[in-house]
Amino acid sequence: MIDNRKNMSCEEFQEQMAGLIGTGADASAHPHVQNCDLCRALLSDLETIAAAARELFPVEDPSDRVWQQIQTAIQEEEGKPSAK
Amino acid sequence: MTPSRSSVPTPEATPSQVERPSQPAVQDVPAPAAAAPLSPDADVLARAQAGDHYAFAQLYSLHKRRIYSLCLRMVGNVAEAEDLTQEAFLQLHRKIATFRGDSAFSTWLHRLAINVVLMHLRKKGLSLISLDEAMEPTPEEGPGRSFGAPDLSLAGSIDRLALERAISDLPAGYRLIFVLHDIEGYEHNEIAAMLDCSIGNSKSQLHKARLKLRDAMRTFPRREGRR
Numbered sequence: 167m168i169d170n171r172k173n174m175s176c177e178e179f180q181e182q183m184a185g186l187i188g189t190g191a192d193a194s195a196h197p198h199v200q201n202c203d204l205c206r207a208l209l210s211d212l213e214t215i216a217a218a219a220r221e222l223f224p225v226e227d228p229s230d231r232v233w234q235q236i237q238t239a240i241q242e243e244e245g246k247p248s249a250k
Numbered sequence: 251m252t253p254s255r256s257s258v259p260t261p262e263a264t265p266s267q268v269e270r271p272s273q274p275a276v277q278d279v280p281a282p283a284a285a286a287p288l289s290p291d292a293d294v295l296a297r298a299q300a301g302d303h304y305a306f307a308q309l310y311s312l313h314k315r316r317i318y319s320l321c322l323r324m325v326g327n328v329a330e331a332e333d334l335t336q337e338a339f340l341q342l343h344r345k346i347a348t349f350r351g352d353s354a355f356s357t358w359l360h361r362l363a364i365n366v367v368l369m370h371l372r373k374k375g376l377s378l379i380s381l382d383e384a385m386e387p388t389p390e391e392g393p394g395r396s397f398g399a400p401d402l403s404l405a406g407s408i409d410r411l412a413l414e415r416a417i418s419d420l421p422a423g424y425r426l427i428f429v430l431h432d433i434e435g436y437e438h439n440e441i442a443a444m445l446d447c448s449i450g451n452s453k454s455q456l457h458k459a460r461l462k463l464r465d466a467m468r469t470f471p472r473r474e475g476r477r
Contacts, residue, residue: 180457183457184453184454184456184457184460185438185453187460208464211464211467212457212460212461212464214408215408215413215432215460215463215464215467216432216460218408218410218413219413219417219428219432219433220432220433220435221410222410222413222414222433223319224315224316224318224319224320225315225319225414226315226318226319226322227314227315227318228314228318228331228332228335229332231332232314232318232332232335232336232339233307233310233314235336236310236336236339236340236343239336239340240340240343243340243344
């Protein structure tokens, strides 16, 4: 089984990559990665991107206009006569 | 009785800073000493569910940044993101009494906002089922050429602002999956259910999105240098 994984093509390995990154699995231990510089570099980059994305946090507030419009819409909705 | 809703306060202050009306808008919220311990958010939520406009404004203040950032990352456009934030909070206002605490309120609101964005994208004609076909890149720009070249690797470091920009530049379908999985932390089975696509499709889209981001991040310093 290990030999089969070692003999994977880059394309075959990369098809599995999305399911390996970010799951806690040690994809770097995959036999193909250990024997392929290109896939090792790719895996490292994609893991770096995924890790950086997890650390992104909300950084922006909406403009004050948004609350003003929410307020107006709520008042309009409540000013409407009941459907019943 | 539902209190008067004729005046909605501004949401700028934190919960502890919001000045209450002299006559409390909600009469049936138990006094803190007699009630089970509630987090500040839970107390605000309970009052908002009872129709307290000040509490709803506080909820907006507490959650607006996260919801707006979610919308902005999902659609990549400030005006659209603001419209969607507005719609999400309007829906929250309509539905807040139906929240029963089966999940955390922030999770519930988050999911509500995602549904608002997905509805919007569907109305715009983005097929969430056939994302692969809709977003298939052209051969010359596709991720297929992204086989790792060690001399161009990211060397384990990423500029956060560059990543934010690269995410906003992703095609809509890629961006959607990437934001939901890698930023918001949803699993592929959850994403598949939300988008009505297969788990394999979700994984495939995510992989392609990451490849696109990798390409963008590797060229970022050169792009910046030209500006």
